[in-house]
Amino acid sequence: MQLKHLAIRELVKESEDAPARITERGGIIPTSEPIANQLFETLNAAFSRRSSLTHGSFNHDNEEGYPFISAFETFVGSEASETDFTALTDKSMAQLAVAINNPSAHTAHGGYVLFALYASDRYEYLLIALVRDKAGIGFDNDLHPTEIMEVNLDQLHQGARINISTFKKKQDSYLSFIGSKEKGEITHYFSTAFGCTDVTPSRQSTGELIRAARDFCNQNNMSDRKEEVVEDVVSYLERQRSDKESANLNEVQNLFDAYIPPEQAETIAGTFGTFANKGPYNVSQEFQPHTSTINRFAKLKVKADNWCLDFTKRNLGDINTGKDIEFDEDNGRIIINKLPSKVINQIREALEQED
Template identity: 50%
Template structure:
């Protein structure tokens, strides 16, 4: 990781529970190894979270327009330390304004860390809110004593912008903690104009892909199709009930298929797997009906016939599936026909003979 810019400010709350920015802090020396470790720790803490929402800036979010405009101007600037300090202070001011509109419980003090860094081929802007924690140390006489230190392992709120993806005009280039509909958690996302814009179609298809890949990469290939079928059934049920799909629910489905000898290793790991950069499945999303249909069914038609069957019924010749496809003759064989279908076909053929 190459740390390019870093600004730290203290966000305090007065007796009336109104947030304000301390005069302390500002730009930090990016060559300081402790500064580099601070940002690396925050980035690692965010990567461990499986409750990220993926999205973009919302042009209709009036509260976030100030920061969005400042960010656009910063990207077009030389991006030096002075430019970054201006951007950070605008963002922190907006954060204080947004925090003043939420509950007393959410409006608590902390440290706002604004950072810009290069990590492999991507450049990021990471904003995090952290707080102090109480620890124990020993004084000179080796007596236990209380100490206070910054809890870098626990992010209370965070937003991460992929500057590279933003510059390439990707549909999704930021991620943030919490859902935008949860009032107490929304102030952070609102301050920076974040919104969940990952389409339900993409979230649905990527979740299915993540489920397949999770099985493949963890030695569960023989259970892959059953896992996908169970996940699709869950998504279809949520869609029918007009309910959102949730990653923790899907994780429970995956947990039920994990072999006993790998339960300790794999149980509870799917949410983080699907929520990561490879798939970017949001913590909560609306299942996409047409995508579910495309995943589970084969539909086709010609001038004189039409097909509509479940994909799980299809296989190659000799597979034993109800519907077998012969690549040599480009034909399909229907097996195990119900009695009523057999009678219907026989009746149709008798009628054709009589007409002839």
């Protein structure tokens, strides 16, 4: 990876009622310094470890309400010089101060805001992260243990990463952002400051989750259980939709773990969430199941000139599989088994009326 620019700024919020302020400390850090690259690598590793990333794009419907968006677009169209990067960090800090001063985020705290522009493989990224101090132990001149404060780079309190290359191609999901585990809008103030409000559409997350489920099975010697696993994932999404609850990757991961063979448990148990959350699927950690997408995977509706069948796919199978609906391709027919008494009576009555 090539680190192009690095900047460190400070946002102070001394109490819940105190307004946030941007200090004069910090600024551009020369990337030629070895410590700069070490800091960046630690920061980037901490961000990459997070499995609870939410993906999305800028809120272009309200760019005036999110000045960072236009500032970012200006930066992308510039030479990306040190002066250009400084201007972008200035605008970022101003918007972050506005967001944290919002009454809904009154319990949020400030910290050190790190900005890194870097290139990795075929992509260029802008990483913005909020970190804070932590207490540590050191020795004084007499080797007496003493408390020291050090920056906790391993724990990101907030973070956003923009895939500049994907953004330039006008593709979706060029944003990845995280939040704290606290409840309420405080978990969104950081991402909102940077216009990261248009998260991955529920339609996309729903479809990509099912695609990820199939690919995970294929890649981990679980092909023989694939259809069963996918059926369970779809059923889970249907339940969540029916209960008006969000779908959560952790819950889907628990569902997956029940299918993993004992001999593979040590290596792949607990990994599906991360697998689906990252590229190429980019399934959000939490999302609302999309009704029509679920139906596309869960139901099948077939029509002929004078009849129509509408049924769930889990009840469909080939001939002699014992499924409620069997498809006999050789003879061009569909066999419906296990007809309920109510249906039998309805059909009998219809036939009697014909007589």
